[in-house]
Amino acid sequence: MKSDSSLSTIVKALEEVGAFVEEVRDSEVYFRVTRENVRAAARALYSLGAYLKTCAGVDERELSGLFAVYYIFGLDDHGVDAVLRVLVPQDDPWTVSVVPDVPAADWCELEVRDLLGIDFRGRLTKRLVLPEDWPEGVYPLRKEFKYDEKPPRVLREELSEEVGIPVGPYHPALHEPEYFELYVEGERVVDVAYRGFHVHRGIEKLAESQRFTYKQVPFLAERICGICGFVHSSCYVMAVEKAAGIVVPERAEFIRSIVLEVERLHSHLLWLGVAAHLLGYDAGFMHAWRIREQVMVLAEYLTGSRKTYGINLIGGVRKDINTEKIDKVLKTITDLRKEFTELVKAMLAVPQIKSRASGTGVLTKAEARALSVVGPVARASGLYRDVRKDYPYLAYKRVSFKVPLYTEGDNLARLLVRVDEVFESIEIIKQLIDMLPGGSVVVEEYDIPSGRRAVAAIEAPRGEDVHFIITGVGRPYRWRVRAPTYQNIPALRAMLRGTPLADAPLTIASIDPCFSCTDRVTVLDVRSGRKSFIRLKQGV
Amino acid sequence: MSLALAPVYDGLERKIRAAIHTRIGPPILQTWYDILKLFTKEIVVPVGGAWYTLVTALELLALIASSAILYHISSYGLGHATLLESVAFIVLTSVVATLAIVRAVSQNNVFSVVGGFREFSLMLSAEPFLAVSFLLLASGAGSLASKSIATAVLAVSSYVISGRVPYDIAEAEPELASGVNIELAGPLLGLATISSVLKKLVSATLTALALISFVGLSGLSSLTAVVIATPVVWLVHTVVSTILGRSRVDLAIRFLYVLLFFLSSTLVLSFGLGL
Numbered sequence: 001m002k003s004d005s006s007l008s009t010i011v012k013a014l015e016e017v018g019a020f021v022e023e024v025r026d027s028e029v030y031f032r033v034t035r036e037n038v039r040a041a042a043r044a045l046y047s048l049g050a051y052l053k054t055c056a057g058v059d060e061r062e063l064s065g066l067f068a069v070y071y072i073f074g075l076d077d078h079g080v081d082a083v084l085r086v087l088v089p090q091d092d093p094w095t096v097s098v099v100p101d102v103p104a105a106d107w108c109e110l111e112v113r114d115l116l117g118i119d120f121r122g123r124l125t126k127r128l129v130l131p132e133d134w135p136e137g138v139y140p141l142r143k144e145f146k147y148d149e150k151p152p153r154v155l156r157e158e159l160s161e162e163v164g165i166p167v168g169p170y171h172p173a174l175h176e177p178e179y180f181e182l183y184v185e186g187e188r189v190v191d192v193a194y195r196g197f198h199v200h201r202g203i204e205k206l207a208e209s210q211r212f213t214y215k216q217v218p219f220l221a222e223r224i225c226g227i228c229g230f231v232h233s234s235c236y237v238m239a240v241e242k243a244a245g246i247v248v249p250e251r252a253e254f255i256r257s258i259v260l261e262v263e264r265l266h267s268h269l270l271w272l273g274v275a276a277h278l279l280g281y282d283a284g285f286m287h288a289w290r291i292r293e294q295v296m297v298l299a300e301y302l303t304g305s306r307k308t309y310g311i312n313l314i315g316g317v318r319k320d321i322n323t324e325k326i327d328k329v330l331k332t333i334t335d336l337r338k339e340f341t342e343l344v345k346a347m348l349a350v351p352q353i354k355s356r357a358s359g360t361g362v363l364t365k366a367e368a369r370a371l372s373v374v375g376p377v378a379r380a381s382g383l384y385r386d387v388r389k390d391y392p393y394l395a396y397k398r399v400s401f402k403v404p405l406y407t408e409g410d411n412l413a414r415l416l417v418r419v420d421e422v423f424e425s426i427e428i429i430k431q432l433i434d435m436l437p438g439g440s441v442v443v444e445e446y447d448i449p450s451g452r453r454a455v456a457a458i459e460a461p462r463g464e465d466v467h468f469i470i471t472g473v474g475r476p477y478r479w480r481v482r483a484p485t486y487q488n489i490p491a492l493r494a495m496l497r498g499t500p501l502a503d504a505p506l507t508i509a510s511i512d513p514c515f516s517c518t519d520r521v522t523v524l525d526v527r528s529g530r531k532s533f534i535r536l537k538q539g540v
Numbered sequence: 541m542s543l544a545l546a547p548v549y550d551g552l553e554r555k556i557r558a559a560i561h562t563r564i565g566p567p568i569l570q571t572w573y574d575i576l577k578l579f580t581k582e583i584v585v586p587v588g589g590a591w592y593t594l595v596t597a598l599e600l601l602a603l604i605a606s607s608a609i610l611y612h613i614s615s616y617g618l619g620h621a622t623l624l625e626s627v628a629f630i631v632l633t634s635v636v637a638t639l640a641i642v643r644a645v646s647q648n649n650v651f652s653v654v655g656g657f658r659e660f661s662l663m664l665s666a667e668p669f670l671a672v673s674f675l676l677l678a679s680g681a682g683s684l685a686s687k688s689i690a691t692a693v694l695a696v697s698s699y700v701i702s703g704r705v706p707y708d709i710a711e712a713e714p715e716l717a718s719g720v721n722i723e724l725a726g727p728l729l730g731l732a733t734i735s736s737v738l739k740k741l742v743s744a745t746l747t748a749l750a751l752i753s754f755v756g757l758s759g760l761s762s763l764t765a766v767v768i769a770t771p772v773v774w775l776v777h778t779v780v781s782t783i784l785g786r787s788r789v790d791l792a793i794r795f796l797y798v799l800l801f802f803l804s805s806t807l808v809l810s811f812g813l814g815l
Contacts, residue, residue, distance in 0.1 A: 280705050286562060351784070356785070501654070502715050505714050
């Protein structure tokens, strides 16, 4: 927390709307608020400049006999997380929605509704996460629901072979199951609908099950993402360490920070390659990935794996860095800087890159603020947001670096933010290596009391990654993960409207999402209103 | 000869592109292997049936004919082509483009339809310039300066019809999931692949023919020079397409109009001033 006055400002504002302080821990303040007052409390926080990080539903019936909804707000300027806890009786499970004032809460409220059965009043509701054949009244995040339970499928009317989706044609070009409906007039997108969560894996529920213990969850967390998995395992262990008050050796913090930056380098280089490919500049794609290969080799050298490093433990890390490794890191990042400079120079000299990325996929600062977008998406729209600066964690408090900021909010701005961040990451790694302290890399003995709460956040390559934990006995009682893409996808609607169809794939890719294409597309002539269809079998 | 050589040149293109990408790349005969393999697959006829197959076959025939005319003209030089030969070539080029569009929009697939309309926009932008510059060069009229400008117009417009980056917008794999080719498989895709490489061959031969006409060769030596210059032009096309990105239909047309109008105005001016 940056100062005591920050805390008093926040407390005063919330007490005026009927909330009261439950607990103050490090940089987190927990408030209790009634379900009738939660909207006013959220509005008060928003007016103080807070961003919504996420919300989480918790089945606290074993603890208090009630359900609870946690709204986690981050006040970047104060370096404080303000958490609103709303208690909901199990026999009348509803609360007031904050969405009219905080649009960023749209998805997480729907997720709480799907998974815990708490209704939200004052907003439109629909099924978001659960599949269509999931039965009504079965809520998988309730404690009585077993992690491996398979409820009977509900037979619904068979889907028509023809799916009505207004004017395609569209192919998102990345390779995970997400589904966009682009409404197109000529070659211009006029509206967008999104359907995701096709492969919801129930990881949060799994971590609460008998199959997992605190020590095993980091390896599960690392499998949340194939590109920035280390971010998730780091964020999980940080949340547990924070909740349990475990002091991690400084050397371990440095090692985690170095590996996090190595992960950012490979992720941004991967993205640059994909962006070049989407723009038809395959030479850029190939060279970006050629350069990236050095980073992958370095990661393997440092951790034993090219990806899914698996070195995080609660209390530290499994792998140390010796002098030989330090030399290798320095040589690799020096070569990388040289080659990356040449690549960027060549890429930005390609006329089609600039002409197609400029002025397309624009997200204004106001839209970015309303949706609480994170990472390069936020910074390209003029929001100065970077967890490493706003809530300094691990070894980032020891290093000096710039946060790239652009105001155009277009695809080019997001590209340039990532380019600048590669250079900054290289500098951060150099500084961390220079200052690497001695000592052990892990705490062997620790205790994790149950009933503790903590929020941890890490600046992932795609933006702020948030993990919220309530400790249990031997394993988390509740573990909530909010990946950055979750926060950024809702912004795509604003970004895609008015964008040329040809630039839609680039615009979608510009948030660096984890998804792709199960494309079932249809056609509507928006001028005549006449619909035509393509069959599911014809899908791409 | 065109049918045999075009896939080989395409294989060479893939090899050179791979070298620029710092990849090993496929064997030079890979395009041939691909085509042969496609012809061993079962025939899958998209919605449109026999009509669709007929259009694909006619497109290929028109390409073979236009290629044959170009080699025929090569045997005595572009400046000596008869009006009938010139007009026949222009008509065949337009027929190829029209059939490609008909093939694309006749499919019951929006990706293909959008690709077809993109092809149509490009054709409208490039074909008139190609026709005029070709007729001018074939007539043998004009000074060295005006011929040079006409050659430049011909080179740009023929590059556009080759469908390479930045003008591969009708196919645009990441945007339209292969666009005009999305419904094709097996032997039909094989035919479309041959058409595609023949288009590239016609494009390269056209520019080679215009360039060789400056040397003033005739007979077998002219034909030999064009045959040798064609892969060189193809190589230049390869490098250009590798170092550029894909354009967008509106940007592509705007750029083409600006460039071709500038060159054409200069051409008219040079004629007017008797340069």
